[in-house]
Amino acid sequence: MSLFGNNLSDAEKCFIIHGIQDDFRTDGRSCDNYRTIELAVNVLTNTHGSSKVRLGNTELLVGVKVELGKPEKATPDEGRIEFHVDCSPNATPAAQRKAANKDFVNNIESMLVRTYANKIAIDLTSLCIIKGKMCWIVHVDVLILECGGNILDCTSLGVKSALQDTGIPRVVVKSGDEGEEEVELPDDPFDVQHISVNNVPILVTVSFVGTRHIIDATVEEESCCSASVVMGVTRRGRILGVRKQCGGSLNPETLVEMLEFGKKSGRQLHVALDKMLKSYEKGTTGYL
Amino acid sequence: MAGLELISDQGYRIDGRKPTELRQIRCRLGVFTQADGSSYVEQGNTKVLASIYGPHEPSSNMRSKISHDKCIINCEYSQASFSSAERKHRPRGDRKSLDMAAHIKQTFESCIHTTLYPRSQIDIFLQILQSDGSNYCACVNAATLAIVDAGIAMKDYVCACSASLAKGTTLVDINHVEESAGCAELSAAVMPKLNKIVYSELNGRLHEDEIGKVLDSVVLGCNDMFAVMERTVREHVEETVSNFTHS
């Protein structure tokens, strides 16, 4: 994404490409290594669930708020999940125009919408309160604080952690006056139900640089890559959405290899993330 | 809010503070690697991230405002959608954000040595992660620390604080509940060593006899704020210098 691309000289790009060919990237990683991931959940008090993720130099905050609303006419027994991505001015160097910023943000939003728009990722029927009249609308707000490459992977990690942390108030449906149903919120703020995140996808971006494919590209590596494929992978290895980015072309065999590689990496990421979330001791740590 | 007393009979506020007590302040400099200067300030539950880019060549949409003898200051204020209790759909560009950005720009135009950076632009970006009252004050404090981190010359630190009046007692550093209780709120940005007020804003009505009292407590609050900020800067510099000498 040219929004953050440093203007690298041809010699620097050559250096990066040759290094990757020898399985040795500029920061010493091999082609299938992720940078260190730092994760914290429950960092914001005004939300129902939140998380902060740092992947190398990429940092973002995800806040989940649930609101009561009306379900769509076409799906009266389902709730809704909506994604909003915002790029903080802290992340963009001063010279960027607003239009380019909007494309960058739409790119992330549309990929999230694509991989969550199916019956597998989130069970939307669990968000329904009164069929046809009331449901939970889950607003997922992503705030990008710093972009150091691989923003899609980082976003999906943040979204999964925040959704796992989300506590939806347990409402009770009672029949009120005139036979209409009324909804009562609980008095106890800790009386919550959680959304099941077993099948939530993690986005994996596999970039093709020179002659090899890598995962978790930094900004410099992204500016050298000719083509990259983003895929949403569930824990079981199902692929919930694929999109190719960057204007280059791929051999069909290479594409297949990249998809298999992405699926393997995605599953490993799920395992690591779940282990981390399980052992995480909750407490409002704040941003520091 | 029926039954909500801003100050109890024993003299304690809603969150248990004394009237002249500031909230817990935590600050850190140098949070981002990409920005020229950055800082993070927490005042109670209000959390602000500030980053400074500059001085640099004016961007294309600012080229018309280039000045031969001083720099242009560009300020942008945005509030995250999840920052307040009610979800805010438009993070920036709405009336209140533009207003706030204009006030902060005004504040820093009088404090930064703009004549030292002719024909350049300094960007101040503020991001509210959590909002619990005194947003302007937290922003100004964060921006000051970020400017110090960026190494841009200023006449003095700029510390801001807010105060309100309830039942004849001034409450310093008000939070969201106290803000929405309907009392007058006075915010001011002060240069503590030079003892000058750079910016002040009053929301609500205040009798002229009481305005002096409230302003004095604001200035006292700013001086307390200054003590914290200066300590933070010294610690940061000590840490940075020790990293140089030990490596």
Next chain:
Amino acid sequence: MATDSRRLAVPQSSLDPKSLCPAKVERLLNDEEQRLDGRYSSESRGIYLQCGTVSQAKGSCYCELGNTKVVCSVYGPKDVEHYEDFQMEGKIKCEFKYAPFSCSKHRGHIPDLSEAEISDVILQALTASVRLQCYPKSLIEVFIIVLENDGSAVSASITAASLALADAGIEQYDIVTSASVRVYGNGNFLEDPTSVEEYRPQDFDSESGGDLNHGLVTVALLPTLNQVCAVLSNGHLECDVLVETIQMCTSLAQNLYTAARKCLLSSVKSVDQNNA
């Protein structure tokens, strides 16, 4: 608000009457392996391509794929719109839009998020093919409008866009052709799906036990070079099913190459005849 005398006094929000009808859950394949429109699963609809349909544009192409109708027009190369630093390579700007009346549900006039995403995907496909180093400091604009959407609009658009670029005389490495395949249950691949057959999450409740594969895959290909330049998929698929589907789309796109070449040849011949 002051009343606008030029506008009719109508309700602010309106409802599509179709949403009040109970949703019909249809099976896409009946017992004789026939689809809803009578085709078999490995049968594509006939494609019609014609270049030079929009006289004002530098190059244009009209594509019909069954009932799906797409018009693409190309303007350029022209100056870049904002003054930017000197660039050795040209820029392509692509805008994809469903006409408000094209889909079963009314679409607004302003491109929404999904249209912006598809514009981006088509841009990737065309960037892989156009020789941008021949057009420094220039901008090539590609506008695609779907007049009627009966499935596979994205693949029809990509093919039409590439032919429009060729019609405009813009140098490309190869014509980009594209095809879509719908994965329906286990082992059923529906080539060139119609709009009813395209993947929608709310359909097929009975089959979403979670084990069956459902999804739509679109692939754009450079046929003579055998290079994939765009991939788009949604739904839930196992990796090997996804790979099989991509290979199927690739071979379909290869077959489209002859039709695309024929269209270009006939447009050149007709220009030749007009000049003679």
